Amino acid sequence: MKGFMIQQHQLAEENMSNLTSPSGEASVSSNQLVSLASANPNPVKKKRSLPGNPDPDAEVIALSPKTLMATNRFVCEICNKGFQRDQNLQLHRRGHNLPWKLKQRPKEVRKKVYICPEVTCVHHDPSRALGDLTGIKKHFSRKHGEKKWKCERCSKKYAVQSDWKAHSKICGTREYRCDCGTLFSRYHRH
Secondary structure (H helix, E strand, O other): OHHHHHHHHHHHHHHHHHHEOOOOOEOOOHHHHHHHHHHOOOOOOOOOOOOOOOOOOOEEEEOOHHHHHOOOOEEOOOOOOEEOOHHHHHHHHHHOOOOOOOOOOOOOOOOEEEEOOOOOOHHHOHHHOEOOHHHHHHHHHHHHOOOOEEOOOOOOEEOOHHHHHHHHHHOOOOOEEOOOOOEEOOOOOO
């Protein structure tokens, strides 16, 4: 039994010596190289579409700044209450005992893309339209809108409330002071 274990140990050492050169560096024979290359080919990653590179078959929608930024486009004719979505208005109409009908989505929905109302903007071109209504609203506010929300700590201003809220949560918590006195938002080595 002891002789059998010694033979196994010698076999293991011989196999290891095939993998390393006398200098201790790993070496691989050409046969092993071919099998390694075929076993692990570099898979081609599918890139997701970048913002502003829409599906060419999508319906391009151009809204005016007023319509785009309207918060309550769908208005109840009884009480004048406004809603962001038609479905919400229809559900509201039930409370007035008015006829209502929720629209059923057709089986095949054509994608919609939205262009920026600002003529000079790169996203005004239909080939650079943005893919969803929320995205185009935020883009229009950030790039072309008034910055209404201001951070109380650092006085930085934001046009989108969610950006301001996200900033407010972390403002002042990630400051790194350099020996020279400069404040950085991230740690830097120099």
